[in-house]
Amino acid sequence: MSDMMEDMEGGEGVVKKFMFVNRKAPHGTIYALEGLEVVLISAAFDQDVSMVFADDGVYELIKGMNTKGIEVKDFSRTYRALDGYDIEKLYVEKASMEARGLTEDDLIVDVTVLDSAEMANLMAEQDIVISY
Amino acid sequence: MPMVEVAGKSFEVDEEGYLTNLADWNQDIAGYLAQEEKVEMTDSHWEVVNFLREYYDEYQIAPAVRVLTKAISKKLGADKGNNKYLYELFPYGPAKQACKIAGLPKPTGCI
Numbered sequence: 001m002s003d004m005m006e007d008m009e010g011g012e013g014v015v016k017k018f019m020f021v022n023r024k025a026p027h028g029t030i031y032a033l034e035g036l037e038v039v040l041i042s043a044a045f046d047q048d049v050s051m052v053f054a055d056d057g058v059y060e061l062i063k064g065m066n067t068k069g070i071e072v073k074d075f076s077r078t079y080r081a082l083d084g085y086d087i088e089k090l091y092v093e094k095a096s097m098e099a100r101g102l103t104e105d106d107l108i109v110d111v112t113v114l115d116s117a118e119m120a121n122l123m124a125e126q127d128i129v130i131s132y
Numbered sequence: 133m134p135m136v137e138v139a140g141k142s143f144e145v146d147e148e149g150y151l152t153n154l155a156d157w158n159q160d161i162a163g164y165l166a167q168e169e170k171v172e173m174t175d176s177h178w179e180v181v182n183f184l185r186e187y188y189d190e191y192q193i194a195p196a197v198r199v200l201t202k203a204i205s206k207k208l209g210a211d212k213g214n215n216k217y218l219y220e221l222f223p224y225g226p227a228k229q230a231c232k233i234a235g236l237p238k239p240t241g242c243i
Binding site: 040043044073074075077078080081084085 | 191192193195196198203
């Protein structure tokens, strides 16, 4: 982290609710990895950050990923570092998870599973929703 | 990409001097990278460098300095997990310099 960013941390900033919605499979496009980096960077600004995993985005959290065959970095374990960055609000959309035959036990981090009505309410509470 | 030769073996670094391939790393290369950063490596320095390599191995990222201090505090104690201690070891930024010596990419969120 740069000194500049650290200097900014001292200020009395406004805390907004940021929600990052991940809808894409982890590989094949750059969205999942870049989205994760944005979240990690956002942690430096002491904002109220949450992440949602819906549609194919649920696959980003799958345990036991092996990317050797496609020769790209497996960043799935980086989701486990989010806790150290004080990003603890991770939500998975229930129908998306179930439609893919997955349960919470298949995921690499602890999440809160919400149905679509609960998810809609949570989204409505946000100041900023960024969707990939 | 620039190539550098250490102990008879050449390896690739990026334009800022970070090791391109994590797997190339060894103690000789760490020593070379430390020299480039003008850091005199002691056991305390190695402790942080090794900690960073373990962190990367587990999470696949180089941590931001705030996260690094917290994680070190948890594992090695609060007398080491603080900015003063880490900046004394790595004056130009523990995340930046120690990551470079550890052969990791530049920390995410580092401008």
